[in-house]
Amino acid sequence: MISGETTPGTVVDGVHRLPSNGIKIIVIGAGVGGLGAALECWRKGCEVVVLERAEKLSPLGDYFTITPSALTTLKDYPSMHADYHKCIYDCSVHVYSPSGVPIYSTYPEWRRAGAHAAYDVTVSFLKRRPVYAQMQLDQLERLGVSVQFGRKVVSVCERGDQVIVTTASGETFIGDLCIGANGIGSSIDGFDTGPEVAVQDSGYAVARVAFPASTLKPDSPAATLMKNIDVQPEFRTYVADDVHLILFLTRDWVAWCFTHADDGETAESWGNLKDPDAIIPLIERSSDNWDPAVLDFVRQTPNRVVDWKLRWRDGTEQWTSDSGRLLRLGDAAHAFFPTAGNGAVQALEDGVSLAECMRIGGKENAGWATKVHNQLRFQRVSVLQQTGFLNREELHHVDVAAIEENPKEVTVGFFKIGRWVWNHDPEAYARDNYAACLAHLQEGEPFSNTNLPPGHIYVPWSLASETARMKAGVKSSLKQNGDWSA
Numbered sequence: 001m002i003s004g005e006t007t008p009g010t011v012v013d014g015v016h017r018l019p020s021n022g023i024k025i026i027v028i029g030a031g032v033g034g035l036g037a038a039l040e041c042w043r044k045g046c047e048v049v050v051l052e053r054a055e056k057l058s059p060l061g062d063y064f065t066i067t068p069s070a071l072t073t074l075k076d077y078p079s080m081h082a083d084y085h086k087c088i089y090d091c092s093v094h095v096y097s098p099s100g101v102p103i104y105s106t107y108p109e110w111r112r113a114g115a116h117a118a119y120d121v122t123v124s125f126l127k128r129r130p131v132y133a134q135m136q137l138d139q140l141e142r143l144g145v146s147v148q149f150g151r152k153v154v155s156v157c158e159r160g161d162q163v164i165v166t167t168a169s170g171e172t173f174i175g176d177l178c179i180g181a182n183g184i185g186s187s188i189d190g191f192d193t194g195p196e197v198a199v200q201d202s203g204y205a206v207a208r209v210a211f212p213a214s215t216l217k218p219d220s221p222a223a224t225l226m227k228n229i230d231v232q233p234e235f236r237t238y239v240a241d242d243v244h245l246i247l248f249l250t251r252d253w254v255a256w257c258f259t260h261a262d263d264g265e266t267a268e269s270w271g272n273l274k275d276p277d278a279i280i281p282l283i284e285r286s287s288d289n290w291d292p293a294v295l296d297f298v299r300q301t302p303n304r305v306v307d308w309k310l311r312w313r314d315g316t317e318q319w320t321s322d323s324g325r326l327l328r329l330g331d332a333a334h335a336f337f338p339t340a341g342n343g344a345v346q347a348l349e350d351g352v353s354l355a356e357c358m359r360i361g362g363k364e365n366a367g368w369a370t371k372v373h374n375q376l377r378f379q380r381v382s383v384l385q386q387t388g389f390l391n392r393e394e395l396h397h398v399d400v401a402a403i404e405e406n407p408k409e410v411t412v413g414f415f416k417i418g419r420w421v422w423n424h425d426p427e428a429y430a431r432d433n434y435a436a437c438l439a440h441l442q443e444g445e446p447f448s449n450t451n452l453p454p455g456h457i458y459v460p461w462s463l464a465s466e467t468a469r470m471k472a473g474v475k476s477s478l479k480q481n482g483d484w485s486a
């Protein structure tokens, strides 16, 4: 039961669903964002259908970061909550020089603080992306929510209070609201939610792959990296000149991600697979001094490797159509650079916030509810998008020689996330701020978001301003703006 809500609904698979509010929602895209929004909107009494262009849930991808603010409603899905807890990677985090000198070791901030927004969840800092999406899909199936694969949406149009969605095969779906959770690089005719997002190549790419830990030879140098894994999974970042290499070390799956200069052979696609032999020499060449165990680890990669072109994207303030009946969500609204570590987290927060706004607004005000959600979320997401720029800069400009000389003197801000990020409850925030935000939108009443670092003064930025700053070698002061402490 949602606090403040007194009408009993139904219970399916242990999930308390509010009575139907009559709102029909069509979600485009069965990524983590679309599936999360479908779950939350269903729980709040909406009727939901998800349309996905792929024939089945994609097995592609390795790990992503899921921090507590993305998990605040997991407790409302008891069987999914149990699935989540079957596989926890409660990693410690470490920074190393290429030769293997430890620079910095810690636990994620919420673990050190001992409390966080998802108070009853044992937070797994890292989750395997296909496993997480399957967990969401299984829950939707148990709830009887329709997720239809092989349905590529080609156009959307608004007619009166309705939205008509058409797939490539000519099928049409009619709803009150359409959520475009279709990720990056997928445009749909008629999905008119403001200006196109400006994109620019960053000059970097990330090669990444996951594989079963059992494929590592037991007596090999790589196996020495795994010696503490049964007790403590590890997230290791090796920093070298203008590159960084991340190793995920867990007892069942391991992975590596190598951020390197773009050689022109990369693509922004999880399907851009390469033979590991095409990438391994780039790692070897990036330092004369690699720890042989690390090189052995990457050389033992049994699978093909994704080489993902990294592109900067502008933040976009408008996520809805003029009527509010079309809404972009997740990466489609706000793509993240991987060094922000927030793509999946913010997509999941979006779903929770949107569903609560729909509950409060109801069918009559569905168009306003999406606009309130947009207003409540934009600045928070925009600040986090910016961290992708500065985290990458920090990781690529560490003075490795100085560190090896004096490891204790160095701190790496990459792991400084801030309580304001992981202690945020998007459902409570939407509930507590909906009315004031609506009055702001409708009547111009004053309203300021408080889901930012305390004391933060929001400064609009653009792709042009960030790239000019980086080019001029000016350090970002973002993490000095407001309270980013843990």
Ligand SMILES: Cc1cc2nc3c(=O)[nH]c(=O)nc-3n(C[C@H](O)[C@H](O)[C@H](O)COP(=O)(O)OP(=O)(O)OC[C@H]3O[C@@H](n4cnc5c(N)ncnc54)[C@H](O)[C@@H]3O)c2cc1C
Residues within 6 Å of the ligand: 028, 029, 030, 031, 032, 033, 034, 035, 051, 052, 053, 054, 058, 059, 060, 061, 062, 063, 064, 065, 129, 151, 152, 153, 154, 181, 182, 183, 184, 186, 188, 270, 329, 330, 331, 332, 338, 343, 344, 345, 347
């Ligand atoms: C296959 C895959 C693997 C990934 N692996 C990783 C990873 O290892 N690590 C990581 O950090 N992030 C990964 N990501 C990205 C990460 O999941 C997202 O950044 C984040 O979770 C936000 O999710 P999203 O749902 O907004 O977007 P996405 O996860 O990109 O999902 C968008 C979905 O929309 C579907 N779609 C697009 N256009 C249409 C259309 N016209 N009609 C119907 N459906 C459409 C796509 O097929 C996709 O399933 C991956 C994404 C995908 C799709």
